[in-house]
Structures are given as structure tokens and as C-alpha cells.
Amino acid sequence: MAGTHDPEVLAELARGRLRLKIPALREALEGNFRNHHRILVAELLAHVDYLDEAIARLSQEVGEQDRPFLEGG
Numbered sequence: 001m002a003g004t005h006d007p008e009v010l011a012e013l014a015r016g017r018l019r020l021k022i023p024a025l026r027e028a029l030e031g032n033f034r035n036h037h038r039i040l041v042a043e044l045l046a047h048v049d050y051l052d053e054a055i056a057r058l059s060q061e062v063g064e065q066d067r068p069f070l071e072g073g
Contacts, residue, residue: 005033013045 004010007029011022
């Protein structure tokens with residue numbers, strides 16, 4: 001987030017299926033994106049990063065726990 005106000009830049013931060021909605025994101029961010037919005041979006045992005053990391057950790061653990069069954073023993 002780093003303080004940018006540019007709707008183009010902000011819309012490009014979209015991930016996954018949200019990228020299909022970039023034109024609508026640009027329009028929504030135009031002129032209505034205030035400081036409190038930046039704070040909320042930064043928190044949400046941090047939470048998404050945390051969840052991505054948690055999913056990776058849990059996926060690795062499931063793979064480790066699953067290994068004996070995949071190896072036939």
C-alpha cells in the first residue's frame with residue numbers, strides 16, 4: 001500500500017479471480033479511497049498473506065502425515 005493513491009496501481013494489487021474485476025475496481029477506487037480505506041486494505045492484505053502462509057504450512061504438514069499411506073505402509 002505504501003501510501004499510493006493511484007486507482008490503477010491499487011487495482012493491480014488484486015489477486016486471483018478479483019483480477020477479472022480490475023475495471024470495476026479502478027472505478028470503485030477513483031476518488032473514494034481515503035486514508036481509513038488504505039488502513040483497512042493494508043490489514044486485509046496482511047491477513048490474506050497470513051492465511052496463504054498458514055495454508056502452505058498446513059499443506060506441508062498434511063503431506064508429511066499422508067506420506068506413510070502413500071508409501072504403502
